[in-house]
Amino acid sequence: MLYKGRGTCAVALVALLAAGAEAGSLVVTLKDQDGVAVSDAVVYVASIDGQASAPAPQQVTVDQVDEAFVPHVRAVGVGASISFPNSDHIRHHVYSFAPAKTFELPLYTGLPAAPIRFDQAGLVTLGCNIHDHMLGYILVVNTPWYAEVASGTARIDNLPAGELAVRIWHPRLSGETELELTVQAAASGDTTVQQQLTLLPERKARRAPRRGSSRY
Numbered sequence: 456m457l458y459k460g461r462g463t464c465a466v467a468l469v470a471l472l473a474a475g476a477e478a479g480s481l482v483v484t485l486k487d488q489d490g491v492a493v494s495d496a497v498v499y500v501a502s503i504d505g506q507a508s509a510p511a512p513q514q515v516t517v518d519q520v521d522e523a524f525v526p527h528v529r530a531v532g533v534g535a536s537i538s539f540p541n542s543d544h545i546r547h548h549v550y551s552f553a554p555a556k557t558f559e560l561p562l563y564t565g566l567p568a569a570p571i572r573f574d575q576a577g578l579v580t581l582g583c584n585i586h587d588h589m590l591g592y593i594l595v596v597n598t599p600w601y602a603e604v605a606s607g608t609a610r611i612d613n614l615p616a617g618e619l620a621v622r623i624w625h626p627r628l629s630g631e632t633e634l635e636l637t638v639q640a641a642a643s644g645d646t647t648v649q650q651q652l653t654l655l656p657e658r659k660a661r662r663a664p665r666r667g668s669s670r671y
Contacts, residue, residue: 479640481611481619482647485604487654492607496625496652497530497594499601503640504617509533510599514570516540517581517591519547524581524591526603528626533597536570548584555579555595578624590658592626616642629653 481500485493501507510532518525519541531537541547541564549560555577560567562585573579573595581591602609623634630653640646 478613479616479643480645481600481614481621481638481640482645483602483604483609483611483621483623484647484649485607485609485623486649486651488651493625493652493654494605494607495526495528495592496604496609496623497528497596497601498604498609498611499530499594499596499598499622499624500611500614501596501598501620501622503615503619505620507597508599510535510597512536514538517593518542519549519583519589522583522586522589524589526591528592528594528603530594530596530601530603531573532599532601533576533595534572534574535595536572537593538566538570540566547586547589549581550584551579551581553577553579556593594624596622614640614646616640619646621648623650623652625652625654627654627657629655 483498485496487493513532513535515529515531515535516538517529519539520543522543539549539560543564546562546564548562551558555575556573556579558571573593576595576597579593579595581593583589600611600614602611617640619638619640621636621638623636628634634650634652636648638646638648
């Protein structure tokens with residue numbers, strides 16, 4: 456198997472063939488420079504043999520719990536609709552000024568009237584006008600093949616064989632917006648990649664003081 460990657464970290468990949476499978480899978484394991492399993496990353500396949508595919512429409516949720524966006528990082532395909540319920544007992548004012556999607560949801564609790572459609576690929580950073588420590592990310596990708604990384608591992612199933620243009624994104628990735636890899640995927644079974652990421656220190660956002668019985 457052949458592989459090539461851009462960045463300072465080496466990529467190790469192993470293809471394990473499983474008889475009878477109709478399609479292959481990409482399994483990516485990520486650790487940081489200290490050997491700790493990485494979360495809050497996104498892995499996606501931008502193209503296969505140079506050919507891109509459009510994602511199917513979907514509906515997902517980004518909640519607000521204990522003054523935080525949950526999940527902290529959400530990956531969606533272009534055309535996805537996202538609801539932003541507020542499960543806290545205080546009001547939030549959600550916004551984004553990102554070129555990929557600019558929107559505002561003024562002070563509210565519960566569920567806003569309508570979901571937001573994300574129709575352009577790119578990174579959308581979420582904030583709250585009332586609680587500056589709240590920060591979240593939505594990565595909108597123009598592909599049906601993507602996965603969020605939890606506890607160091609992501610899995611993308613139903614991949615055709617071919618040369619995969621793999622992208623890895625993390626909000627604290629040092630030196631690059633995304634890590635780019637080229638991986639040769641088998642027609643069946645798992646193609647596995649182990650990758651080390653160099654991450655910047657986590658930002659410690661200051662939590663605003665509570666306002667007692669305030670409506671906020």
